[in-house]
Amino acid sequence: MHPDPAGRPTLLVAASTFPAEAGDGTPGFVLDLATALSSDHRVVVVAPMTRGARKHQRIGDVEVRRYSYFPARWQDLADGAIVDNLRASPVRWLQVPFFFGAMARALRREARRSRPDVALLHWIIPQGVVGKVVLGRLPRVVTTLGGDLYALRHPLLQRAKRSVVASASAVTCMSTDMARELRALGARDDQVHVVPMGVDLAPIASAVARERRTSDRVLFVGRLVEKKGATVLLEALDRLERRPSEVVVVGDGPLRTSLEARAVTEVDFVGAQGKDALAARYAQAGIAVYPSVPAANGDRDGLPVALLEAMAAGCAIVASAVPGIVDVVEDGVNGLLVSPGDPDALAAALDRLLAAPELAERLGAAARATAAAHTVDAVGERYRALLTAALQG
Secondary structure, three states, X not given: OOOOOOOOOEEEEEOOOOOOOOOOOOOOHHHHHHHHHOOOOXXXXXXXXXXXXXXXXXXXXXXXXXXXXXXXXXXXXXXXXXXXXXXXXXXXXXXXXXXXXXXXXHHHHHHHHHOOOEEEEEOHHHHHHHHHHHOOOOOEEEEOOOHHHHOOOOHHHHHHHHHHHHHOOEEEEOOHHHHHHHHHOOOOOOOEEEOOOOEOHHHHHHHHHHOOOEEEEEEEEOOOOHHHOHHHHHHHHOOOOOOOOEEEEEOOOOOHHHHHHHOOOOEEEEEOOOHHHHHHHHHHEEEEEEOOOOXXXXXXXXXXHHHHHHHHOOOEEEEEOOOOHHHOOOEOOOEEEEOOOOHHHHHHHHHHHHHOHHHHHHHHHHHHHXXXXXXXXXXXXXXXXXXXXXXXX
């Protein structure tokens, strides 16, 4: 492979969650960051095959190369969140060794093909582990988004995480609590950087300009898995004194069938939404709810990108007072915080906002101001500095 014609360093990005196409409803934070970094890097992304994806493609100025890891009929480990998929169907563990092997081959092949100068590996496990094994002395920045750090606690996995962290030029995470977890794994203070994923403001600003907000419309956005707390939201709805005009649940996942069976009539489950459709949902909602809870397997949210997106749209936020969320939401200032797993407290907070639209409007305006510090461009600048330091180091 010839050097980049523009003289840019080549950045190899590895991730297990990546859209088949821009804005297709799959969480797009890796693509958004890769796009931001492509202004001064040649960016090549290596990711697993998912439904509807192409083996090789270019999204904007980002090259994407995907690898298959199992017979196509059953290949679904990376469709969504891997930890949640394994929990929903233990038979998927059969795909795990093939997934690791295929990833190793794909990273080794891409390293030979594109001759990268630096790597950005999303998730300590699996990408960080595999990258450490196959990428040799290539400088690496590793990002943890929560599930790999909190949920995978077996002593052997802890040892693997320590090894990845020790060999990384830098490790980024979503919250101050996650930074403490990384230091417990042996990370040095100068290695650890709290850098939440950024918000793509353009579709949100466009939607806010054209859509009409309904103050008593309630929105939930997130994977329908235990840690997102949708079950707590449904329990809270049963306790409300005031009824919202509509409750919209955006997202999919293993709990969707049971949640739909449990829900009251005003709850509209719309599934995963593309970027523009989701932006419209934010712009139409008066209140956005993030009732995160610790999952039974130890998994927890870091800082949900969907929370920052709702803040950027000016929604009034009601969220659990859990690590990560409390880094950006201050109770009574730019949102309302409630105890995690407490449907009575969640119902009381929702009733408070439903009864006082002016309070919701004030909190939404403050939330929008907070989110301005968490744009994709701002986050891209911080990663750009870390990658430059890794190259120089």
